[in-house]
Amino acid sequence: MDPQSQPEVYDLVILGSGAGSKLLAWTFAGQGRRVAVVERKYVGGACPNIACLPSKNIVHSAQVAHYVRRSEDFGISIDSFRIKMPAVRDRKRKMVQGLVDTHLALYKESGAELIMASGKFVGPKTLEATLSDGTKRLLRGENVVIGTGTHAVVEDIPGLRSAQPLTHVEALELDVVPEHLIVLGAGHVGLEFAQAMRRFGSKVTLLDRNHCVLHSEDDDVIEGLGSLLKDEGVDLVLNAKIKSISGVSGQSVRVTLEQNGVAKSLEGTHILVAAGRVPNTKDIGLELTGVEVTERGYIKVNERLETTAPGIWAVGEVAGSPQFTHISEDDFRVVRDNILGGHRVTTGRQVPFCLFTDPELARVGMTEKEAKAKGIAYCLFKIPMTSMLRARSLMETRGFLKCLVARDSDHILGFVAFGVGAGEIMGCVQIAMLGGMPYTSLREAVLAHPTIPEGLISLFSSASS
Ligand SMILES: Cc1cc2nc3c(=O)[nH]c(=O)nc-3n(C[C@H](O)[C@H](O)[C@H](O)COP(=O)(O)OP(=O)(O)OC[C@H]3O[C@@H](n4cnc5c(N)ncnc54)[C@H](O)[C@@H]3O)c2cc1C
Ligand SMILES: NC(=O)c1ccc[n+]([C@@H]2O[C@H](COP(=O)([O-])OP(=O)(O)OC[C@H]3O[C@@H](n4cnc5c(N)ncnc54)[C@H](O)[C@@H]3O)[C@@H](O)[C@H]2O)c1
Numbered sequence: 001m002d003p004q005s006q007p008e009v010y011d012l013v014i015l016g017s018g019a020g021s022k023l024l025a026w027t028f029a030g031q032g033r034r035v036a037v038v039e040r041k042y043v044g045g046a047c048p049n050i051a052c053l054p055s056k057n058i059v060h061s062a063q064v065a066h067y068v069r070r071s072e073d074f075g076i077s078i079d080s081f082r083i084k085m086p087a088v089r090d091r092k093r094k095m096v097q098g099l100v101d102t103h104l105a106l107y108k109e110s111g112a113e114l115i116m117a118s119g120k121f122v123g124p125k126t127l128e129a130t131l132s133d134g135t136k137r138l139l140r141g142e143n144v145v146i147g148t149g150t151h152a153v154v155e156d157i158p159g160l161r162s163a164q165p166l167t168h169v170e171a172l173e174l175d176v177v178p179e180h181l182i183v184l185g186a187g188h189v190g191l192e193f194a195q196a197m198r199r200f201g202s203k204v205t206l207l208d209r210n211h212c213v214l215h216s217e218d219d220d221v222i223e224g225l226g227s228l229l230k231d232e233g234v235d236l237v238l239n240a241k242i243k244s245i246s247g248v249s250g251q252s253v254r255v256t257l258e259q260n261g262v263a264k265s266l267e268g269t270h271i272l273v274a275a276g277r278v279p280n281t282k283d284i285g286l287e288l289t290g291v292e293v294t295e296r297g298y299i300k301v302n303e304r305l306e307t308t309a310p311g312i313w314a315v316g317e318v319a320g321s322p323q324f325t326h327i328s329e330d331d332f333r334v335v336r337d338n339i340l341g342g343h344r345v346t347t348g349r350q351v352p353f354c355l356f357t358d359p360e361l362a363r364v365g366m367t368e369k370e371a372k373a374k375g376i377a378y379c380l381f382k383i384p385m386t387s388m389l390r391a392r393s394l395m396e397t398r399g400f401l402k403c404l405v406a407r408d409s410d411h412i413l414g415f416v417a418f419g420v421g422a423g424e425i426m427g428c429v430q431i432a433m434l435g436g437m438p439y440t441s442l443r444e445a446v447l448a449h450p451t452i453p454e455g456l457i458s459l460f461s462s463a464s465s
Contacts, residue, residue: 005138006138007126007138007139007140008036008137008138008139008140009034009140009141009142010034010035010036010139010140010141010142011028011033011034011035011141011142011143012024012025012028012033012034012035012036012141012142012143012144012145012339013035013036013037013038013125013127013139013140013141013143013144013145014035014036014037014038014141014144014145014147015038015119015127015144015145015146015147015148015284016037016038016039016045016119016146016147016148016149016280016316016318017037017038017039017042017043017044017045017103017114017147018044018045018046018047018147018149018315018316018317018328019045019047019316019325019328019329019332020145020147020315020316020328020329020330020331020332020335021037021045021145021147021315021316021332022037022044022045022103022106023329023332023336024145024315024332024335024336025037025107025110025112025114026106026107026109026110026112027110027332027336028112028336028339029110029111029112029113030110030111032111035110035111035112035113036112036113036115036139036141037107037112037113037114037115038115038117038118038119038127038129038139039114039115039116039117040116040117040118040119041116043100043103043104043114043116044099044100044103045147045149045316046149047325048096048099048100048103049096049099049100050168050169050172051168051325052325053095053096053099054092054095054096054172055168055172055189055192055193055356056356057091057092057095058088058092058172058196059192059195059196059356059358061088061091061092061196061200062195062196062197062199062200062358063199063358065081065083065199065200065201066199066358068081069199073395074395083177083200083201085174085175085176085177085200086175088200089172089173089174089175092172115129115131115137115139116131116132117129117130117131117132117137118130119284120283120284120285121284121285121286121288121289121291122138122285122288123288123289124288124289124290124309124311124312125140125141125142125143125144125289125309125311125312126138126139126140127139127140127141127144128285141311142311143311143312143313143339144311144312144313145312145313145314145315145335146284146291146299146307146312146313146314146315146318146319147314147315147316147318147328148279148280148281148284148318149279149280149316149317149318150277150278150279150280150317150318150323151167151277151278151280152167152168152169152189152273152274152275152276152277152278153273153275153276153277153278154167154273155273155275157242157243157244157245158243158244158245159244159245159246160245160273162248163245163246163247163248163249163253163271164248164249164250165184165249165271165272165273166249166270166271166272166273167272167273167274168189168193168272168274171193171197171272177197177200177201177202178197178202178268178269178270179202179203179268179269179270180202180203180204180205180267180268180269180270181193181194181197181202181203181204181205181268181269181270181271181272182204182205182207182253182255182266182268182270182271182272183197183204183205183206183207183271183272183274184207184242184255184271184272184273184274184275185207185208185273185274185275185276186206186207186208186210186213186214186236186238186274187208187213187214187274187275187276188214188353188355189274190206190208190272190274190275191206191213191214191225191229191355191357192355192356192357193272193274194206194229194234195228195229195232195234195357195358198229198232198233198234199232203233203235203268204233204234204235205234205235205237205266205268206229206234206235206236206237207237207238207240207242207255207257207266208236208237208238208240209239209240209241209242210238210239211238211239212226212238213225213226213229213236213238214355214361216367216369217361217363217367217369217416218367218368218369218402218416220382220400220402220418221361221363221416221418224361224398224399224400224418225357225361225418228357228359228398237257237259237264237266238259239259239260240257240258240259241257241258241259242255242256242257243256243257243258243263244256245271249269249270249271249272250269250270251269252267252268252269253267253268253269253270253271254266254267255267255268255271277317277323278297279293279296279297279298279299279317279318279320280318281293281297281298281299281318282297286299289309289312290308290309290310290312291307291308291309291312291314292307292308294320298318298319298320299314299318299319299320301313301314301319301320303345303346303347304334304338304343304344304345304346305319305331305334305335305338305346306338313335313338313339315328315331315332315334315335316328316331319331321346322351324351324353326352327349327351330346330349331346334346350364350365350430350433350434351364352364352426352427352430354422354423354426356423359385359396359398359399359418359419359420359422360417360418360419360420360421360422360423361416361417361418361422362416362417362418362422362423362425362426363414363415363416363417363426364414364415364426364429364430364433365404365412365413365414365415365433366378366404366413366414367404367414367416368380368404368414370414371404371413371414376406376413377406377407377408378404378405378406378407378413379404379405379407379464379465380402380403380404380405380464380465381401381402381403381405381439381459381460381462381464382400382401382402382403382459382462382465383400383401383455383458383459383462384397384399384400385397385398385399385400385401385419385420385455387455387458387459387462388401388419388452388454388455388458389449389450389454389455389458390420390421390450390451390452390454390455391419391420391452391455393450394420396419396420397419398418398419398420399417399418399419399420399422400417400418400419401415401416401417401419401425401455401456401459402415402416402417403415403416403429403439403459403460405439405464409438410438410439410440411433411436411438411439412429412432412433412437412438412439415429415430415433420452421452424452424453425452425453425455425456428442428453428456429442429456439460440460442456442457442460443456443457443460443461445457
């Protein structure tokens with residue numbers, strides 16, 4: 001790039017086209033501002049291409065396989081069936097292509113310019129975008145947003161890199177059912193993939209260094225998820241200190257580990273790393289901008305999502321926000337309002353999540369662990385899913401509903417559902433929390449029978465402890 005060349009000037013330049021970024025682009029361009037988005041690979045970011053939506057697509061195919069296996073329970077005989085992974089993958093690919101097309105139409109409609117290129121800063125508020133043919137463009141924004149996301153961590157465990165492990169990106173492209181899949185990490189990604197692959201017919205071993213899955217959740221949740229996996233035949237190897245890995249994923253791999261002081265080794269055909277994320281902040285020229293990063297490499301932001309450099313903002317995972325699409329989307333609202341001269345902050349917002357195991361696990365607000373640690377007095381309502389009539393009619397009675405209510409005010413502090421329709425029922429409780437409603441409003445509501453939300457009447461009519 002000729003250092004003398006003049007940058008093209010925009011009102012807003014965005015690096016990375018994920019959830020928060022694209023909403024900013026479409027909103028500001030829709031208002032007639034000049035907006036450019038620089039994206040190196042995925043139109044619309046991770047969620048529609050390699051994360052939430054394709055993984056839920058695959059999880060759903062696996063659920064269909066599970067239903068087929070259970071078909072006798074529903075009075076339907078199926079003599080034999082087979083999993084066709086290329087067709088499973090095609091269904092996912094078609095959905096992804098449809099989503100990409102929708103994104104492209106929204107760029108066109110809004111007038112935001114999508115530049116498919118790899119971007120890096122070459123000065124304050126100035127980016128160099130390198131297109132696939134090597135062409136370079138210099139872009140300067142009055143405001144600049146960084147939304148470069150994260151990627152899967154591949155730790156420095158001896159042999160792990162040379163084993164060419166799958167990440168979620170490659171696992172979503174599999175056209176074979178792995179004979180024996182070893183999953184490293186029993187967090188969100190590991191749990192969803194472990195169950196789905198097991199349902200497609202893989203032998204699955206799920207490893208984690210902690211003594212349980214999702215260790216920050218309450219013990220009943222941990223126990224529920226653990227038994228679900230065990231009942232479906234996933235081997236859980238916890239307290240696992242991985243020492244080394246040999247072989248190549250897709251052929252054969254051997255994992256050497258220590259569990260409770262005992263040396264062990266495991267053999268499988270494939271290995272999937274699902275051990276957390278690393279921010280995409282290396283090699284993007286942040287040092288030329290005054291944008292500082294934290295010790296773990298995430299962009300330092302304040303509660304308004306301003307970085308340490310004036311006029312540069314950050315959204316989504318790279319800004320250290322909780323790692324969910326709906327949070328990246330809320331980051332969009334924060335930056336939008338602040339760019340427009342308002343004052344909106346990230347503090348105090350709800351951070352709900354839904355883990356798409358089957359059944360789902362959904363939670364909003366406080367866990368019992370947190371309430372106890374903070375010394376907050378609460379009453380506990382808890383019912384098994386067998387008390388929910390809809391669950392009985394579906395024959396999906398695993399799990400429970402649980403709600404923490406403030407002892408002094410009847411207000412809901414936290415809600416967790418582990419069971420069929422957990423994500424949907426959580427949404428109902430969350431809306432009540434947003435509206436500041438006491439739990440008694442839900443208990444006294446007229447909710448259609450037999451629906452999943454109707455279970456809230458049973459929950460709040462039960463005796464609290
Ligand atoms: C397997 C999996 C399943 C998930 N499931 C869910 C779910 O069910 N629900 C949920 O809420 N969350 C889920 N998540 C998390 C969710 O995907 C992310 O939180 C969400 O995508 C937000 O990402 P983001 O906006 O921070 O950035 P991203 O969507 O990651 O976007 C960043 C973009 O920046 C681009 N980029 C990076 N560097 C450059 C550069 N130098 N030049 C140009 N472009 C660049 C990348 O190509 C990428 O497209 C899942 C994650 C994974 C891995
Ligand atoms: N349904 C959803 O909303 C959904 C689904 C998938 C991912 N996500 C998001 O993506 C984020 C990243 O997911 P993830 O599963 O990669 O990370 P995670 O932080 O959820 O889980 C990583 C797990 O790997 C384990 N681990 C890490 N290093 C290890 C090692 N060396 N040996 C053994 N175990 C090790 C950790 O103890 C942890 O349990 C999640 O935190 C979540 O926010 C959300």
